[in-house]
Amino acid sequence: MSLTDVTRELLVRYLGTWAPGALHGGRRATFALVSRAPAGVAAAEAALRVFAEFADRLRGRELTMIVAGPDADRDRLAELQRELGTPAALTVHPLAGDGPALLPVALRAARAAGAPLLVALDGIADEAALRAVRAGRPAEVLLITEDPAGVRDRVRAAGFALGAAVELVDADGRALLACLGTGSAKSLEAFKTELWAVDEYAGVRLRDPHDPDGRLLDISLTPNPAPLRRELLAYLDRAGPSTVTALKHVTMTETVYRPADTVRALHGLLDAGAVTRDPAHGRLGGDVVITRT
Numbered sequence: 001m002s003l004t005d006v007t008r009e010l011l012v013r014y015l016g017t018w019a020p021g022a023l024h025g026g027r028r029a030t031f032a033l034v035s036r037a038p039a040g041v042a043a044a045e046a047a048l049r050v051f052a053e054f055a056d057r058l059r060g061r062e063l064t065m066i067v068a069g070p071d072a073d074r075d076r077l078a079e080l081q082r083e084l085g086t087p088a089a090l091t092v093h094p095l096a097g098d099g100p101a102l103l104p105v106a107l108r109a110a111r112a113a114g115a116p117l118l119v120a121l122d123g124i125a126d127e128a129a130l131r132a133v134r135a136g137r138p139a140e141v142l143l144i145t146e147d148p149a150g151v152r153d154r155v156r157a158a159g160f161a162l163g164a165a166v167e168l169v170d171a172d173g174r175a176l177l178a179c180l181g182t183g184s185a186k187s188l189e190a191f192k193t194e195l196w197a198v199d200e201y202a203g204v205r206l207r208d209p210h211d212p213d214g215r216l217l218d219i220s221l222t223p224n225p226a227p228l229r230r231e232l233l234a235y236l237d238r239a240g241p242s243t244v245t246a247l248k249h250v251t252m253t254e255t256v257y258r259p260a261d262t263v264r265a266l267h268g269l270l271d272a273g274a275v276t277r278d279p280a281h282g283r284l285g286g287d288v289v290i291t292r293t
Contacts (some may be wrong), residue, residue: 001199001202001203001204001239002097002170003168003170003175003176003200003204004042004176005271006168006198006199006202006204007092007144007168007176007178008042008043008046009198009199010045010094010168010178010194010198011046011047011120011142011144012021012046012047012049012050013194013197013198014048014142014190014191014194015031015047015051015118016050016053016194017174017187017190017191017194017198018116018118018140018187018282019031019050019051019054019057019063019189019282020054020057022063022116022118023054023057023058023061023063025116026056026061026115026116027060027061027062027115028061028062028063028064028068028111028115028180029061029063029064029115029116029117030060030063030064030065030066030104030107030110030111030112030115030116030117030118030136031051031063031064031065031066031117031118031119031120032065032066032067032068032107032112032117032118032119032120033047033065033066033067033068033069033119033120033122034066034068034099034100034102034103034109034120034121034122034124034129034180035068035069035070035099035121035122035123035124036069036070036098036099036100036123037069037070037123038070038071040067040069040071040072040099040220041071041073041076043120043122044065044067044073044077045076045077045080046062048077048080048081048084048092049080049084051065051086051090052084052085052086052090053092055085055086055087056088058087058090059089061089061216061276062089062091063087063089063090063091064091064092064093064111064112065090065091065092065093066093066095066103066106066107066110067092067093067094067095068095068097068099068100068102068103068106068266069095069096069097069099069122070096070097070098070099071096072094072095072096072097073094074094074096077092077094078092084116085159086133088089091117091243093106093109093110099121099122099124099129100124100126100128100129102142103119103129103132103133104128104129104132104183107132107133107135108135111147112135112136113135113136113137113244114135114136115136115137116135116136116137116138116139117133117135117136117137117138117139117140118136118141118142119133119136119139119141119142120141120142120143120144121141121143121144121145122144123144123145123146124143124145127154127158129207130154130155130158130181130217131158131159133158133181134158134159134160138182138183138184138187139160139182139183139269140160140180140181140182140183140184140187141155141158141160141180141181141182142178142180142191143155143177143178143179143180143181143183144176144177144178145176145177145179146175146176146177147177148165148167148177148209150176151177151179152164152165152179152209154199155179155181156181158181160181160182160239161182161183161184161254162181162183162184162185162188162253163179163180163181163182163184163188164179164180164188164191164192164252164253164256165177165178165179165209166178166179166195166206166207166208166209166256166287167206167207167208167209168175168204168205168206168207169204169205169206169207169216170204173225175207176184177209178195184209185236185249185252188253189252189259192252192256192257192258192259193258194272195256196219196220196221197221198219198221200218200220200221203219205210205218205219206219206256207256208227208255208256210254211227215227217256223257223261225264225265225268226238226263227255228251228255228257228261228262228265229265229268229269229274231250231251231254231255231257232247232250232251232262232265232266232269233269233275233292235247235250235254235276236275236291236292239291240291240292241288241289241290241291241292242268242289243286243288243289243290244262244263244284244285244286244287244288244290245286245287247266247290248262248264263284265285266290267284269290274292274293275290275291275292275293276290276291276293277290277291278291279290287288
């Protein structure tokens with residue numbers, strides 16, 4: 001599988017998590033797939049297939065899908081809708097052209113403001129487009145780009161309180177950055193869960209864009225905890241004694257790992273004598289305080 005295939009799988013997996021919650025939380029929701037380069041047809045088709053699986057949840061609701069980019073193929077998407085038998089409540093708006101430039105107008109036309117909105121920006125980190133996404137309630141943005149410089153900072157500056165960025169690297173060393181901006185810890189945790197669940201045999205590994213050593217991590221449902229242990233120790237050196245809950249938040253927002261990986265990493269540090277805990281015995285619950293030795 002190529003990097004593009006893997007990032008498409010990540011999008012599909014995350015849409016499978018996002019759609020039920022978005023449709024449950026209100027009467028309408030919007031998903032937009034936006035690109036400046038001709039790269040969105042396969043992703044648009046994959047997204048439409050995901051939404052078709054939730055047709056039964058669309059009764060009394062509206063789901064709008066915007067496809068904005070140079071290769072937005074109205075005829076192909078209409079044909080696929082007929083093939084899948086999607087309900088009238090699922091509306092698809094293909095817009096051919098410069099995706100980021102079209103996005104603000106497209107979101108207004110779709111009445112995306114004030115309702116759940118997820119925008120997937122392919123290959124760009126356009127600040128105007130990021131600001132436009134904030135019209136959603138809640139609003140989320142998934143960026144896939146070859147240029148990792150400052151992406152997470154720009155996402156947070158655009159008003160997304162939480163964000164996480166991970167590089168996916170193929171066997172030739174080519175990398176794509178996947179960054180989710182959201183206001184929901186639950187959404188960020190779901191994104192991390194789906195990230196570690198993509199095809200582990202695709203020849204793609206993960207890398208923390210902030211790791212100065214550029215260590216590559218094999219994709220696995222039980223990832224190697226050693227890099228996370230180092231990250232947690234470094235945080236404890238800076239911040240001092242911290243609760244398990246606080247360390248889980250650090251794991252979620254500042255590393256490539258999932259919050260659930262924190263406890264496994266802490267057990268390893270406790271066994272090695274690198275940290276202590278208070279209280280000294282019992283379950284490693286959220287209020288347990290971890291201290292560097």
